[in-house]
Amino acid sequence: MPKSQPYRNNNNAPRKRQLQLDEQNPVVQAFRNYASELDGKHDRHERILKLSRDITIESKRIIFFLHSIDSRKQNKSKVLEEAKHRLNKLIEVNFRAIAQELREQDVYQFRAAYSPGLQEFIEAYTYMEYLSSEEKDGEDSKLISSWSDLQSIMQYADDSKKSEEDAADSADPIGCKFQFFVDPTEYILGVSDLTGELMRRCINSLGSGDTETCMETCKALQQFYTGYISLNCQRARELWRKITTMRQSMLKAENVCYNVKVRGGEAAKCANFDHKPAEDADEGFSMY
Template sequence: MNRGRFRNNRNNQYRNDKKVDLASSGDDNNPVVRSFREYANELNDKHDRYERIVKHGRDITIESKRLIFLLHTVDMRKPNATKILSDAYTRLNNICINSFSSIAKELHNCDPYQYGRAYSAGIQEFIEAFTYYDYLFNDHIMNWSDLQERLTYIVKPDDGSDAANAETANQGEEPSTEGVSNEASSEMTAKEEEPEGLKEMTCLVQPIEFMLGLADLSGEIMRKCINSLGSGDIETCRKACNFVQHLYSGYLSLGSIRHKEMSRKMHAMYQSVLKVEKVCYNIKVRGSEAAIWSSNDANEKERDDDVDEGFANY
């Protein structure tokens, strides 16, 4: 038994030595050798690009989670709500200007569908954070085409920097003076003056990724509803219930979607709908008692009104 194992090891060692000799003594003029070296360089370049995109996706995921925590501290009845929303928009726009523009640069002149999984988690977390901001500030959420246009950048062909200008970064009701760097503003000016000397780069957002990220929004609104009940904000609870119900009914109207994550997202959304409806049912049944209970709970937390601002230090 040991003799046969020794023979196999010796044969494997011989084959490996032979491969090394063939590789080291390869003829550069041989078309087969040149082709395989080109394939090796192409695969190495693809793997390196994939890993760089993964790193950018992780940065987007971390910053988006922090922004969601920040947005959960927003109470529109408090005077610091505008400041928190403005800071959140600044940081959301910085993600577009920095991280997503770097991904768009990596995907330029490449097949973006080959690298979709590298930043899938990041784009879903960003969609969840941005749509939650839109829900709080604008009372509506952006659609897929708006997000894709926001992640389309116009840069100079000889510009190697990552900062770029999204065409719709300053449109809508967001505070336009917040979150736009001087470099991005200069890119905007260059676009208006010399449109023929610019090129377009896009960070692809697949529609299924947008749907998965939007499905996660129901969980954040459910948490907002429960927190609002504790603070006595009954109107926000009813608003959250209507929104989550309409969102879930919209996903149900799509029918069967053949995606492995969609069924899990739909189940989580269904659980969020049940929790929000349970909160509103409790308010309906208890009537004035629910309001008194909520106001007493809010009075106990009155001394901690300024604690929630700590999330802004991320």
């Protein structure tokens, strides 16, 4: 049987001499530049992520504030005015700061950093627009901003790099403008989240006795769902998950409206809001 090797203390072993790097070497200089570039990218990613968190928190607060609208209190105009002011502040401050960070950068490299905030903002902004257009006459009056409309309000002018004399002499001010790029995919995902707020509004309106708003909101949910299932996006995992949630919200709203039609004034007491669709329910399309 071989003898076990004795324990050797490596602390007493002679230390290797540390080599001094030649900073003038082109390879060393190239890697120094790579390290500096990566550090700058990580720092920019963290700054954008913090701005996106602030946008997400404020957007959620605005949505919660919009749900405080009550026809019995007649506070709709006041709530909408304040919500619009807070949303415009997000556009002028937070999104401007992100757009400034992304100038001359590949925006898709930092998409994951600002995506949650952008989707939450789109949800809050479109919900505010939907509520603002409810008082107009006609079914086509309940409109929300399209992607191009939302992109148009994310335009900014950089006045810090130009003095008043340069601005007066310059004939081309386009170079001092920049924008926050609204990804069309993020817009579609953000609008899909709007249906969850519409479902809550449908249920809340029933509790306050406003059955007309309950019916109109359910109709809007059906229109949203009809449009989204026509996209045929089974391979888009995130969007497909949101469409599944949208279907559940629509069925809850339809169940509320069914109770309104059948039970009338007793609907708020007897409605079952936890109705879930059957697994074999046919919506006219295949899940695979």
